Amino acid sequence: MTVSYTLKVANAKFGGFSKLLFRWKGSIYKLLYREFLVFCLLYGFISFLYRCVLNNEQQEVFERLARHCNKFAKLIPMSFVLGFYVTQAFQRWWGQYTSFPLPDNLMMVVTGNVHGTDERGRLLRRTLMRYANLSSVLILRSISTRVRKRFPALEDIVEAGFMTADELKKLNHLYSDFNKYWMPLAWFANLASQARKEGRVKDDIALRLLMDELNNYRAKCSMLFHYDWISIPLVYTQVVTVAVYSFFMFCLIGRQFVKPEKPDEDKIHLDLYIPIFTLLEFFFYAGWLKVGELIINPFGEDDDDFETNQLIDRNIQVSMLAVDDMHQNLPLLEKDKYWVDKGLSYPSATMKPVFMGSTHDMRYNDRLPLFIFGTQIKIFLIKSKNFLTLHTQQHNSQISSKIPFVLQRLTKVLWVWNDMWLSN
Incomplete structure (x- = not known):
């Protein structure tokens, strides 16, 4: 079963993740302990040979x-x-995971657009949803080992109630070299068209909505099939595996505590029997490889693989409840609690200030006079600069030619000062 620890990390606190380190099911320890023990035994064996078996020349x-x-x-x-x-x-x-076919959208459209509370209406809605669930069972049976063990033969699907004996004959009668998971969806489309002719589906818009949701459901079934067919290229998986195992094969020899090449009397030479940091490195890198091995195909039987059988049971039960037991089965209409009282009632101690926007409390009153004063000064300096520039062009005075430049610099300083004041 999928290992869930969401509740344990609902709140961030001191040492929050430390509680998860002591779990065994779904842990990296369970995945890696065999390889870890083999690495430790090989390292210890080579260390024993170096220390106790080899002579000085061989060492x-x-x-x-x-x-x-x-x-x-x-x-x-x-x-x-x-x-x-x-x-x-x-x-x-x-x-x-996001491509897993869930019938929730489809069952809502069926229960809202295929009308009739008589036996014929019930039969139509239930059969439509059974066809949709049958299609997902067929595709999951092709890609999931858990579902394959549950339904090793098509007769087991008939016995489970997802398909009738007559439907099994029609499924086997149609010859195809490829997977026939799409056949129940074709039955769904034909049955929906028949319901439209009978008036159970009111108009073509409702039929179009049924077909759109059916196509979305079929697309997810098809995507799961293609995920199973097209894997990550084998060459890249081989490169990663060879890189990890060759690296630690070299570490078995290269990380041994041997005598230094040039002994230095001032330095202390450590000779440890347990390579702590090498073991940690093995735990990290080999564990990383195991994570990739675990999630590359989540339709197996590992601890964290998808619960496909449980999802199948959930889908058939929920879809039948939605289109049959709940069809036109509405509670009595009553005035709600907030018919008159528009506010929500809960303890005031739990209430927090409502966020209204970052500029909600921004105030202008204290800075408005200075803003108006600075603006007036800038307007005066701009007019003065324009007047003096015109005077300079007419009289060509060297002294007066520098005045517009000074006024221009002063205007820029006032402009920057005014913007900084408003931003603060």
């Missing part, structure tokens, strides 16, 4: 090999390769 050769591996292992761009791959896998995972 020197191993030390040179370890330095060489450690030097060139850093050239593998692990962060870039893994980061881009997991990003693409996550986008694909979310796209698959």
Whole structure:
């Protein structure tokens, strides 16, 4: 079942995520512990050989090999390769979830536009929604291992009530080399047209609305099929896998605690048996690869894969309730609580100031006189500058030619000062 921890992180608080680190189901520990144990055992075995089995000459050769591996292992761009791959896998995972065919929109259109409270009207609405759910069962049976185990044969779908024996014969009678999940939707379209002829669907606009929602539903079924057909290119998955495993194969030798190449008496040489930071690096990078492996196909049986069987049960139950039990089954119309009282009633202690906009409390009264005064000064200086400029052109005076320039600078200063005052 999908692991949900939303309630645990509803409020941000000190150490909020720390409670999630001790969960086992759906955790990275459950996914990674086998590879982690294998890496630790191999590292310990190589360390034992270096310390206890090899002689001095062989140890020197191993030390040179370890330095060489450690030097060139850093050239593998692990962060870039893994980061881009997991990003693409996550986008694909979310796209698959949003493409899951839910009948909610379709059942609302059916219950609102296919009329009739008699047995014929009930039969039409229920059959329409059964065809829609049958199509989703057929497509999920083709891509989900959980649904395939639940319905290993088409006869099991008949036994579950999604399809009748006569419909199964028609499904098998129509030969096609491709997946026939679309056939129930074609039955839906034909049955909706028949309901229009019988007057159960009032007009062509209502029939068009039914067809539009049907096409949206069919598009999602088709998208799921194409997600299952077209995967992330295998070459990129291979590149990421080879990069991760080769990097840690080099780390098995390159991260061993060997003697320094040039011993320095002033420096302390650490000789640890447990490579703490190498193990953390393995946890991060190999865990990142496991995340991509987990979400690249969410229709399996992992802890965080989609609950396809539960969604199938929910869809058939909700759609039948909407088009049958709830059709024209309305509660009595009554005046609501706020018929007269327009305000909402709840404890005043929980009320908070209503946000009215960032400039709602902005005041102009204190700055208005200064604004008017500054504007008048600017107008006076502009007129003076224009007058003196004309006088300079007529008399060609060197002293008077500098006055418009000074007035122009002063006007700009006043303009900037006025804008800064208003912004503060």
